[in-house]
Amino acid sequence: MIEQIQQPWPWYIAGIIIGLIVPALLILGNKVFGISSNLRHICAACFPAGINYFKYDWKKESWNLFFVGGIFVGAYMANQFLMTDAPIALSPALQSELAGYGLTNYAYMLPHDLFSFASLFTLRGFIVMVVGGFLVGFGTRYAGGCTSGHSIMGLSNLQWPSLVATICFMVGGFFMANIILPWILSL
Amino acid sequence: MKKEQQPFWYHLKYAAVGIVFGIVFVKAQIISWFRIQEMFRLQSFHMFGVIGTAVVVGAISVFLIKKFDIKTLDGEKIVIPNKVFDKGQIYGGLLFGFGWALTGACPGPLFAHIGAGFYAVIVVIASAVAGTWTYGYFSEKLPH
Numbered sequence: 001m002i003e004q005i006q007q008p009w010p011w012y013i014a015g016i017i018i019g020l021i022v023p024a025l026l027i028l029g030n031k032v033f034g035i036s037s038n039l040r041h042i043c044a045a046c047f048p049a050g051i052n053y054f055k056y057d058w059k060k061e062s063w064n065l066f067f068v069g070g071i072f073v074g075a076y077m078a079n080q081f082l083m084t085d086a087p088i089a090l091s092p093a094l095q096s097e098l099a100g101y102g103l104t105n106y107a108y109m110l111p112h113d114l115f116s117f118a119s120l121f122t123l124r125g126f127i128v129m130v131v132g133g134f135l136v137g138f139g140t141r142y143a144g145g146c147t148s149g150h151s152i153m154g155l156s157n158l159q160w161p162s163l164v165a166t167i168c169f170m171v172g173g174f175f176m177a178n179i180i181l182p183w184i185l186s187l
Numbered sequence: 188m189k190k191e192q193q194p195f196w197y198h199l200k201y202a203a204v205g206i207v208f209g210i211v212f213v214k215a216q217i218i219s220w221f222r223i224q225e226m227f228r229l230q231s232f233h234m235f236g237v238i239g240t241a242v243v244v245g246a247i248s249v250f251l252i253k254k255f256d257i258k259t260l261d262g263e264k265i266v267i268p269n270k271v272f273d274k275g276q277i278y279g280g281l282l283f284g285f286g287w288a289l290t291g292a293c294p295g296p297l298f299a300h301i302g303a304g305f306y307a308v309i310v311v312i313a314s315a316v317a318g319t320w321t322y323g324y325f326s327e328k329l330p331h
Contacts, residue, residue: 005214008214008215008216009211009214009215010215011215011232011233011234011236011237011240012236012240013211013215014211014214014215014217014237014240014241015236015237015238015239015240015241015243015244016240016241016244017207017208017211018208018211018237018240018241018244019240019241019242019243019244019245019247019248020244020248021204021207021208021245022244022245022248022249023245023248023249023251023252024204025201025204026248026249026252026259026265026267027252027257027259027260027265028200028201028204028259028260029200029201029259029260029261030259030263030265030266031201032267032268033245035293035294035295035298036293036294036319038294039294039315039316039318039319040319040323042316042319043316043319043320043323047320049320049324051320051323051324052326052327053322053323053324053326053327054323062198063198063201064201066198066199066201066202066205067201067202067204067205067208068205068295068298069202069205070201070202070203070204070205070206070207070208070209071205071206071208071209071212071295071298071299071302072205072209072298072299072301072302073202073205073206073209073302074205074206074207074208074209074210074211074212074213074299074302075209075210075212075213075218075298075299075300075301075302075303076209076302076303076304077206077209077210078209078210078212078213078214078303079213079302079303079304082210082213082214083213088216088219088221088222090221090225091225091230091231093228093230094221094224094225094228094230097228098221098224106221108305109213109216109218109219109220109221109300109303109305110219110220110291110300110305110308111220111221114220115220115305115307115308115311116307117306117307117310119307120307120310127289128289128290129290129307129308129310129311129314130310130311130314131289131314132285132286132289132290132311132314133286133290133297133310133311133312133313133314133315133317133318134286134314134315134317134318134321135282135283135285135286135289135318136283136286136287136290136292136293136294136297136311136314136315136318137286137294137314137315137316137317137318137319137320137321137322138279138282138283138286138318138319138321138322139279139280139281139282139283139284139285139286139318140279140283140293140294140319141279141318141319141322141323141326142275142278142279142282142283142322142326142329143275143276143278143279143280143282143283144270144273144275144276144279145270146283146293146294146295147238147287147293147295148293148294148295150270150276150280151238151242152238152241152242152245153245153267154270155242155245155246156242156245156246156248156249157246157249157267157269157270158246158249159269159270160272161270161271161272161273161276162270162276164272164276164277164280165276165277165279165280166280167280168276168277168279168280168281168283168284169280169283169284169287170284171280171281171284172280172281172282172283172284172285172287172288173223173226173227173284173285173287173288174227174284174288175281175284175285175288176227176284176285176287176288176289177224177227177228177288178227178228180285181288181289184289
């Protein structure tokens, strides 16, 4: 049993559990699944600066900060107690592409050559971490949701605006990953 | 009990759901930058399988909740607000797509990265908060 848990979990197990978060939050307290709202709550709580978008009672939404705190704890527990040392089984096509940019360390979930404090002082590390993070925060709030709020919660509730948003997430991602990112990684 | 009077531990049940989510994030490698790159290059079915299955399970759950008028634990009627279309879903969606492919993470996995020990991702979260703040600052001037 424990050996099985330590192996990477297949997509259908993960998909079923994530899908069940939707009814779990609804039944526990009428809460709608959505993570990027927390970025707004953090701004409203810490740096409201008199901006209308941050003038609301974020404390009423504090359940979501507990939810995100749980994600942090769960990830810590999984990483400490439920992992093997096996590197991630990558597609050979991606491996050979990344090797061309000098990214050859697949031992961790993130490429260590790109995501580290030292890498912040390289042009490509700065773009990936700082510009990328900015776009995640700006884009999700502009779109009114992220993968959880639109792609999973919104689509589960058959909301067509969420389908539009999900298609745009994918179009943006395909364009960046295939057209722009190769250029950034070779900087 | 009125909502305003709920003590903080009333929210711990949501933390429990979050813990399950965090474990799945790590164990199914959803927080892996590499898995997201494979997804956007159509080199692996994994992430499409995860998101697709989650949507099917979520949709069946919402359907059943509505059909049988299932109530919350406190006996309230379950209400899911509708999403209203505006152009932000297109412009913001594309911008988030760029960020998703760069960082290999949507907002949930960013928090999981810190838990899994990738402390440099604190910079990515800080930048995402700055992006959200910037959106808030300009939100009334942006096309919606």
